[in-house]
Amino acid sequence: MSNVPPDLQYTKTHEWVRRLPDGTVEIGITDHAQHALGDLVFVDVPEAGRALKVGDPAAVVESVKAASDVYAPVSGEVTQGNPELAKEPEAVNTDPYGKGWLMRLRPASGGTTAELMSAPEYQKLLQTEAA
Amino acid sequence: MAFIPHTPADVEAMLATIGVSSIEQLFDEIPASLRVKSLAGVPVGLNEMQVGRLMSERARIDGRPLCFIGAGAYEHHIPSAVWAITTRGEFYSAYTPYQAEASQGTLQLIYEYQSMIASLTGMDVSNASLYDGASAVAEASLMAVRANRKSKSLRVLVPRTVNPMYRRVAMSTAGNQGLRFEDVPYSPESGLTPVDALKKYEGEDITALVIQQPNFFGQLEDVDALTDWAHSHGIFVIAVVNPTSLALLRPPGEWGTTGKGADIVVGDGQPLGVPLSSGGPYFGFMTTRTEYVRQMPGRIVGRTVDLNGREGFTLTLQAREQHIRRAKATSNICTNQGLLVTAATIYMSLMGAVGLERTAAASHARAKDLVAALSSVKGVRRAFTGPYFHEAVLLFDRPVAPILTALASRGILGGLDLSEIYPELGYALLVCATETKSLSDINSYVTALGDAMQSAVRAA
Numbered sequence: 155m156s157n158v159p160p161d162l163q164y165t166k167t168h169e170w171v172r173r174l175p176d177g178t179v180e181i182g183i184t185d186h187a188q189h190a191l192g193d194l195v196f197v198d199v200p201e202a203g204r205a206l207k208v209g210d211p212a213a214v215v216e217s218v219k220a221a222s223d224v225y226a227p228v229s230g231e232v233t234q235g236n237p238e239l240a241k242e243p244e245a246v247n248t249d250p251y252g253k254g255w256l257m258r259l260r261p262a263s264g265g266t267t268a269e270l271m272s273a274p275e276y277q278k279l280l281q282t283e284a285a
Numbered sequence: 286m287a288f289i290p291h292t293p294a295d296v297e298a299m300l301a302t303i304g305v306s307s308i309e310q311l312f313d314e315i316p317a318s319l320r321v322k323s324l325a326g327v328p329v330g331l332n333e334m335q336v337g338r339l340m341s342e343r344a345r346i347d348g349r350p351l352c353f354i355g356a357g358a359y360e361h362h363i364p365s366a367v368w369a370i371t372t373r374g375e376f377y378s379a380y381t382p383y384q385a386e387a388s389q390g391t392l393q394l395i396y397e398y399q400s401m402i403a404s405l406t407g408m409d410v411s412n413a414s415l416y417d418g419a420s421a422v423a424e425a426s427l428m429a430v431r432a433n434r435k436s437k438s439l440r441v442l443v444p445r446t447v448n449p450m451y452r453r454v455a456m457s458t459a460g461n462q463g464l465r466f467e468d469v470p471y472s473p474e475s476g477l478t479p480v481d482a483l484k485k486y487e488g489e490d491i492t493a494l495v496i497q498q499p500n501f502f503g504q505l506e507d508v509d510a511l512t513d514w515a516h517s518h519g520i521f522v523i524a525v526v527n528p529t530s531l532a533l534l535r536p537p538g539e540w541g542t543t544g545k546g547a548d549i550v551v552g553d554g555q556p557l558g559v560p561l562s563s564g565g566p567y568f569g570f571m572t573t574r575t576e577y578v579r580q581m582p583g584r585i586v587g588r589t590v591d592l593n594g595r596e597g598f599t600l601t602l603q604a605r606e607q608h609i610r611r612a613k614a615t616s617n618i619c620t621n622q623g624l625l626v627t628a629a630t631i632y633m634s635l636m637g638a639v640g641l642e643r644t645a646a647a648s649h650a651r652a653k654d655l656v657a658a659l660s661s662v663k664g665v666r667r668a669f670t671g672p673y674f675h676e677a678v679l680l681f682d683r684p685v686a687p688i689l690t691a692l693a694s695r696g697i698l699g700g701l702d703l704s705e706i707y708p709e710l711g712y713a714l715l716v717c718a719t720e721t722k723s724l725s726d727i728n729s730y731v732t733a734l735g736d737a738m739q740s741a742v743r744a745a
Contacts, residue, residue, distance in 0.1 A: 196579060196604070201435075216579075216604045220604070220609065221604035221610055223613070
């Protein structure tokens with residue numbers, strides 16, 4: 155069973171969103187997503203300052219068997235891409251909700267947000283997908 | 286390994302499995318109005334004997350002229366062993382087999398090729414080759430757009446000293462993907478791209494600067510100054526080089542005074558053991574620094590170990606390629622020129638660093654002999670000052686085309702007439718000599734030119 159922390163929000167495309175105290179959001183891919191991808195060998199994170207709209211391809215995660223885009227769940231400006239992932243892409247596998255975060259961004263005021271799910275809703279999605 | 290795909294029995298079994306009566310039926314969904322029933326103007330097929338005879342006849346028409354044309358393709362001596370080995374059954378195939386379980390020999394050869402090209406250009410990584418030098422410039426421009434993240438403009442500066450055919454191919458390939466290729470003028474005295482000509486772009490968002498060394502005129506650009514200028518303005522440097530010249534010149538990986546070097550290096554690999562063959566097929570090469578390898582198009586072979594720790598070779602970093610990344614692949618051409626790369630690798634192995642250096646030095650010496658001899662003819666002089674590698678531009682006091690025709694009638698291809706591509710130069714001819722030209726060949730050219738000049742009309 156995938157780990158789905160209760161305090162985060164989720165997208166249909168298996169990203170998670172964490173709201174930070176300073177008003178920015180942290181984004182990563184879920185435990186389910188990292189498991190489906192397999193061992194990551196490369197993570198391409200966006201540059202600070204890049205403006206993203208909901209649904210834009212924002213990062214690329216590459217495993218030994220596939221390369222997938224990670225889509226922006228929130229519109230806004232990237233404040234930081236996780237610099238550690240260049241050296242340690244496997245952090246996304248070992249700690250997808252912690253050290254494996256991909257990017258932080260400052261939501262655009264009045265900007266749109268993808269339809270985000272709560273943890274129980276995301277759990278249900280995973281069960282539906284599995285069935 | 287057999288590459289014959291399916292027998293009639295296989296086809297029948299497959300059709301039966303999917304419940305279709307004929308292959309033709311698979312195309313039913315294409316409207317009849319869009320189907321081409323016959324190809325007008327295409328003659329019936331010929332057998333091997335007929336094709337052999339036709340090609341021999343055509344080759345006879347070409348004759349065996351003394352060729353002083355360079356302009357991107359260069360006649361070099363090719364040791365007999367190069368093609369004797371390349372055409373062995375183990376290598377000779379229209380298809381490059383990449384399957385690691387069946388193609389260790391081919392994969393190792395490509396790996397060796399990559400190592401040699403990376404070393405020759407002074408860069409970290411090479412791909413397994415591209416189609417030719419021109420398409421390599423197009424691919425390098427597209428790669429620069431992906432890799433130079435600071436730039437959003439898709440503007441690529443292409444000095445007019447870059448091979449004009451490369452520019453045209455780049456525009457055809459990448460122009461419709463939003464890239465803009467902008468001319469940079471050259472100095473009429475030196476035939477070089479002056480840094481001053483780039484000053485007007487300072488403060489603007491430019492993605493990349495293409496630097497060709499030696500340039501299309503054969504002249505040696507001030508690559509350090511151009512590279513430093515580009516890097517100090519956040520602009521990528523795409524180097525276009527002649528691989529033979531790299532045996533003598535500093536590799537693009539060391540261009541500039543900051544130690545950074547070019548970002549992407551491309552060129553045509555034809556001088557490395559590939560015959561002129563009326564214009565192709567040739568192959569393109571591309572190298573870059575490790576940090577940009579995921580933006581590089583084409584195949585890459587890596588060295589690894591198997592389960593038992595034995596060394597082996599396999600394609601690597603394939604997430605860049607179409608079969609995995611689909612529309613987001615680095616290029617729609619993720620393949621290589623396997624057979625020509627085989628020849629080039631064997632050529633480089635046989636020549637070695639010393640052999641390549643001697644070839645380059647002899648070519649340079651012959652070109653100097655040629656330029657000195659031709660400019661001694663009345664009405665002929667060099668167009669530019671400054672050093673050149675193995676070709677140079679000559680200016681005539683009368684139109685070049687009739688002179689070339691007269692030379693051709695005596696079995697001499699005198700060079701490339703530049704008057705259409707660079708009308709501002711006047712009556713200009715680009716000439717080239719490599720190690721294949723003897724002093725007596727050069728004397729034949731001078732004698733024939735003297736005669737041709739006597740009979741040709743002088744410009745008013």
